[in-house]
Amino acid sequence: MILAISSSLWSILALIILFYGTRWKRNRSRLPLPPGPKKLPIIGNLFDLPSERQWEAYHEWSKEYNSDIIHVDAAGTSIVVLSSMEAVRNLFDKRSALYSDRVWLTMLVELMGWDFSIGERAHRKLFHEAFNVNAVKQFHPQERVAAHRLLRRILNDPKDIMQHFRHLAAGLIMDVTYGIDIRSPGDPYTTLAEEAMYGVSIATLPGRFLVNTIPALKYVPSWFPGAGFQREAKEWRKVTRELLEMPFAHTKRNIALGSAPPSFTSLRLAALEASPNNKKREHENLIKNTAANIYAAGSDTTAAALGTFVYAMLANPEAQRKAQAEIDAVLGPGHLPDFADEVSLPYVSAVLKEILRWKNVTPIAIPHFVSVDDDYRGYRIPAGSIVIGNTWAILHDENIYPDPHAFKPERFLLGGKLNPAVRDPEVAAFGFGRRMCPGRHMATSTLFITIASMLATLDIKKARDEHGNELEPSYEFFPGLISPPLPFECSITPRSKKAAETIHAASSGSD
Numbered sequence: 283m284i285l286a287i288s289s290s291l292w293s294i295l296a297l298i299i300l301f302y303g304t305r306w307k308r309n310r311s312r313l314p315l316p317p318g319p320k321k322l323p324i325i326g327n328l329f330d331l332p333s334e335r336q337w338e339a340y341h342e343w344s345k346e347y348n349s350d351i352i353h354v355d356a357a358g359t360s361i362v363v364l365s366s367m368e369a370v371r372n373l374f375d376k377r378s379a380l381y382s383d384r385v386w387l388t389m390l391v392e393l394m395g396w397d398f399s400i401g402e403r404a405h406r407k408l409f410h411e412a413f414n415v416n417a418v419k420q421f422h423p424q425e426r427v428a429a430h431r432l433l434r435r436i437l438n439d440p441k442d443i444m445q446h447f448r449h450l451a452a453g454l455i456m457d458v459t460y461g462i463d464i465r466s467p468g469d470p471y472t473t474l475a476e477e478a479m480y481g482v483s484i485a486t487l488p489g490r491f492l493v494n495t496i497p498a499l500k501y502v503p504s505w506f507p508g509a510g511f512q513r514e515a516k517e518w519r520k521v522t523r524e525l526l527e528m529p530f531a532h533t534k535r536n537i538a539l540g541s542a543p544p545s546f547t548s549l550r551l552a553a554l555e556a557s558p559n560n561k562k563r564e565h566e567n568l569i570k571n572t573a574a575n576i577y578a579a580g581s582d583t584t585a586a587a588l589g590t591f592v593y594a595m596l597a598n599p600e601a602q603r604k605a606q607a608e609i610d611a612v613l614g615p616g617h618l619p620d621f622a623d624e625v626s627l628p629y630v631s632a633v634l635k636e637i638l639r640w641k642n643v644t645p646i647a648i649p650h651f652v653s654v655d656d657d658y659r660g661y662r663i664p665a666g667s668i669v670i671g672n673t674w675a676i677l678h679d680e681n682i683y684p685d686p687h688a689f690k691p692e693r694f695l696l697g698g699k700l701n702p703a704v705r706d707p708e709v710a711a712f713g714f715g716r717r718m719c720p721g722r723h724m725a726t727s728t729l730f731i732t733i734a735s736m737l738a739t740l741d742i743k744k745a746r747d748e749h750g751n752e753l754e755p756s757y758e759f760f761p762g763l764i765s766p767p768l769p770f771e772c773s774i775t776p777r778s779k780k781a782a783e784t785i786h787a788a789s790s791g792s793d
């Protein structure tokens with residue numbers, strides 16, 4: 283994959299790599315680089331870096347070199363990987379002024395048109411106003427309706443559960459961001475979000491596109507042998523533009539017609555209209571860009587985490603049974619859980635924490651970037667390094683989470699209550715420092731209400747073949763920056779006749 287490029291490009295590449303390589307060496311100071319696999323001249327560790335699931339290789343190197351900071355060199359690109367909470371806190375939190383930039387990925391930003399990505403403080407401020415821990419409570423009604431609609435869709439068509447999750451997540455985000463009500467799966471907006479995020483997921487994988495390592499390759503024309511990335515980028519660029527423009531234009535049309543329901547976009551545009559702001563055009567663009575970021579960042583991640591929940595219930599039926607027993611004891615039959623019930627459902631909360639930890643959906647978060655030379659624990663961190671917090675390694679640290687690959691909600695409990703002494707996976711599952719996911723409060727409340735509602739009413743079991751034998755899922759995940767489960771089969775049925783009636787009663791009128 284990394285080297286999906288024809289041999290006719292190699293001579294040009296060699297020259298460019300040589301240029302970048304020598305430039306980097308000239309800047310070297312006297313401190314050693316953090317440990318890491320042995321580097322070859324010019325190409326460094328390009329051949330050591332797997333094209334998939336890099337986080338596991340980083341984790342192995344971290345153990346092999348007994349260091350929570352390691353260094354790899356991908357043909358001149360310096361990559362620093364942090365594998366402990368202490369290291370990410372020391373760099374991403376305590377030195378956030380240095381470590382909060384994003385990597386300028388040529389493929390993503392220049393070729394695919396993601397130049398509107400959230401980055402500036404202004405974006406984050408606007409985002410924070412609507413999605414901080416208190417403000418997200420305003421979305422509870424929409425989240426509740428979305429969960430109830432999901433239950434009914436599963437009852438009607440239990441086959442493709444991931445499609446239902448994508449629909450729930452995209453629909454919810456469209457609702458709160460633009461006031462657009464998505465009714466049917468496969469509608470243009472959901473499809474658009476899926477396509478756009480698939481592109482991002484591929485384009486951001488370290489090592490996947492050489493043009494990210496060697497930006498000068500962006501000048502290679504698309505007809506040139508081996509320049510398939512240019513053709514891919516062109517297709518994705520179209521999708522990116524539509525993602526930015528289409529839903530925003532929809533909301534503006536509704537505002538003009540006087541029929542726009544309250545949403546992030548309509549409320550912010552109304553506030554702008556009422557203000558004496560003399561940079562309205564600029565500010566409107568800020569709202570549009572921020573909205574597209576919410577839509578892009580929030581849908582696939584939430585759907586992937588819900589897919590992980592189903593995987594987890596298949597892997598550990600006992601956990602499902604315990605969670606259902608807890609809900610039954612607290613709520614009794616015929617009642618669906620609500621947000622206020624969360625405090626009385628510690629086992630369900632522990633299931634949620636374990637989902638965020640077990641197969642976390644963003645295994646290397648989103649890489650950060652350091653633009654100046656720095657040093658840490660006697661090691662040199664070169665300017666221009668990509669700095670990765672290895673979330674996967676942190677959430678699979680056996681000293682913190684014994685038997686880390688098993689799905690065990692009990693690890694978060696003590697005496698029937700959540701144990702505050704066990705590290706909450708949220709501190710790493712949503713990334714680090716100043717760039718930590720600003721949508722995390724909404725993400726966890728959506729996950730809670732959806733998971734609890736499913737557990738209250740549905741049984742999730744392994745599918746069976748025509749002979750009645752259970753089909754074991756692969757438990758494999760898409761190896762991208764966002765890692766949802768690969769397609770799998772399962773059987774989801776109402777727990778009882780009463781449960782089916784409860785679903786119908788709760789969701790009637792919402793569709």
Ligand code: HEM
Binds near residue numbers: 643649721
């Ligand atoms: C389970 C669900 C989710 C997971 C696992 C997740 C994870 C992440 C991670 C790892 C990052 C990068 C942090 C870093 O750079 O260190 C991030 C960024 C971001 N997330 Fe989420 N996220 C989720 C849901 C959401 C939702 C629902 C929204 C919107 C409502 C959202 C909006 C964003 C935005 C806008 C950013 C970019 C922040 C920036 O670059 O400064 N996320 N998320």
